[in-house]
Amino acid sequence: QTGSANTNPSDSADDEYITSVSIGTPAQVLPLDFDTGSSDLWVFSSETPKSSASGHVTYSPSKSSTAKKLSGSTWSIEYGDKSSSSGDVYTDVVTIGGFSVKTQAVESATKVSTQFVQDTVISGLVGLGFDIGNQVSPRPQKTWFSNAASSLAEPLFTADLRHQETGSYNFGFIDTSLAKGTIGYTPADGSEGYWGFTATGYSVGGAQLNRNSITGIADTGTTLLLLPDNIVDAYYNNVESAEYDDSQEGVVFDCSEDLPSFSFGVGGQTITISGDLLNLTPIEEGSSTCFGGLQSSADIGINIFGDVALKAALVVFDLGNERLGWAQK
Numbered sequence: 001q002t003g004s005a006n007t008n009p010s011d012s013a014d015d016e017y018i019t020s021v022s023i024g025t026p027a028q029v030l031p032l033d034f035d036t037g038s039s040d041l042w043v044f045s046s047e048t049p050k051s052s053a054s055g056h057v058t059y060s061p062s063k064s065s066t067a068k069k070l071s072g073s074t075w076s077i078e079y080g081d082k083s084s085s086s087g088d089v090y091t092d093v094v095t096i097g098g099f100s101v102k103t104q105a106v107e108s109a110t111k112v113s114t115q116f117v118q119d120t121v122i123s124g125l126v127g128l129g130f131d132i133g134n135q136v137s138p139r140p141q142k143t144w145f146s147n148a149a150s151s152l153a154e155p156l157f158t159a160d161l162r163h164q165e166t167g168s169y170n171f172g173f174i175d176t177s178l179a180k181g182t183i184g185y186t187p188a189d190g191s192e193g194y195w196g197f198t199a200t201g202y203s204v205g206g207a208q209l210n211r212n213s214i215t216g217i218a219d220t221g222t223t224l225l226l227l228p229d230n231i232v233d234a235y236y237n238n239v240e241s242a243e244y245d246d247s248q249e250g251v252v253f254d255c256s257e258d259l260p261s262f263s264f265g266v267g268g269q270t271i272t273i274s275g276d277l278l279n280l281t282p283i284e285e286g287s288s289t290c291f292g293g294l295q296s297s298a299d300i301g302i303n304i305f306g307d308v309a310l311k312a313a314l315v316v317f318d319l320g321n322e323r324l325g326w327a328q329k
């Protein structure tokens with residue numbers, strides 16, 4: 001068995017990617033953000049304060065004949081960008097890309113932080129990290145993918161995120177036609193809950209890769225490519241107008257700049273992110289100053305290969321073999 005779901009950028013900056021998920025009987029369809037950086041499936045619901053839920057699609061367990069309260073269970077989560085949510089837990093049927101998990105823990109939000117209230121294009125997250133990262137207590141719950149894995153043709157899923165066009169999350173199979181290059185595999189470290197790996201080197205503007213390894217995570221829920229300051233500086237030294245903008249909290253440059261590409265080595269392959277993908281967006285509608293897709297990871301303490309990097313590749317999240325596969329797109 002397999003599953004295949006389309007995913008779409010939320011806005012002109014590809015800030016996040018939205019995938020439709022069916023929950024309950026009859027199906028309630030919610031737009032959710034698939035996040036390999038976390039391990040909880042949570043949704044705006046009939047239990048979310050009306051003022052917070054305004055503008056969001058919500059899940060009502062009382063309207064689903066297959067919903068069951070997981071009594072005594074609660075959850076609370078905080079993300080890297082300091083956004084947070086918490087609540088209680090139901091189980092219900094959850095269908096993604098035509099594949100159904102009958103008894104999935106669906107975490108219902110009774111509290112959501114301001115960022116979620118304002119982000120009306122999504123109604124919650126589907127965590128695709130490792131089960132160890134799940135935040136339900138007293139008994140942590142499995143992710144949708146973990147529950148699905150044993151029934152899927154292969155215990156893996158792929159992410160094919162695209163700039164300003166429809167991409168896909170495929171479950172249980174690899175559509176190699178989505179990639180130009182060969183898939184290079186490297187061990188994945190799931191001990192922290194997310195998909196950790198080590199890139200073997202990097203280069204700017206098509207030069208030969210150096211051998212400076214970068215340890216980080218493959219995170220579909222993070223917009224940017226976040227790397228150490230020395231790499232960020234090496235890149236922007238090639239961009240005449242680049243400067244750090246305090247108000248934007250990142251490096252900006254003239255939108256007219258012809259940005260160099262950025263490449264990294266992984267699993268014996270080289271993934272090259274084109275200059276175009278490294279120009280995220282004008283800092284304001286119509287501005288001629290643009291915000292960089294590559295920014296510093298210094299304040300976070302972890303390097304993150306987020307959507308800016310993932311858009312250059314077909315990425316295989318191979319749970320069965322505890323490995324990550326990367327192929328140039």
Ligand SMILES: CSC[C@H](NC(=O)[C@H](Cc1ccccc1)NC(=O)N1CCOCC1)C(=O)N[C@@H](CC1CCCCC1)[C@@H](O)C(=O)OC(C)C
Pocket residue numbers: 015016033035036037038078079080081082083115119194219220221222223224300304
């Ligand atoms: C340094 S980690 C920052 C990361 N957040 C982000 O990358 C958010 C995602 C977002 C987009 C649109 C609207 C709202 C939020 N984007 C962001 O901070 N941006 C500021 C810079 O310009 C680009 C957009 C993050 O917290 N990722 C979460 C999932 C994320 C999904 C969207 C809702 C908020 C939570 C998760 O992947 C995570 O915490 O990873 C850990 C392991 C770092």
